[in-house]
Amino acid sequence: MVRAEPRIVVAAIAVFVALAxxxxxxxxxxxxxxxxxxxxxxxxxxxxxxxxxxxxPAAGDDA
Known part of the structure; x- marks a missing residue:
């Protein structure tokens, strides 16, 4: 099972905050x-x- 990065989860929550x-x-x-x-x-x-x-993407992130 692939775990999502916490940044992606918080970004998805931010989208719903923007919609609200x-x-x-x-x-x-x-x-x-x-x-x-x-x-x-x-x-x-x-x-x-x-x-x-x-x-x-941050400078230190290696995709």
Whole structure:
């Protein structure tokens, strides 16, 4: 059985955080809730940034 690297698992979780942030932002826009829009946008940015950073190959990694 092949075990996934922890970075890949955390990157997959970051994708779902980004999707939840997008959903929260849209929900906040539809129901006029500025706090939900701000937190959703922050979650979206954080999720995408973590995804990109975690899947970016490091200098010491040998594939």
């Amino acid at each position: 942030g997008l959903a929260a932002s849209i929900h906040g826009l539809l129901f006029d809730s500025t706090d939900v829009v701000r937190y959703g946008a922050a979650a979206l940015v954080a999720g995408v940034a973590c995804f990109v950073l975690l899947l970016n």
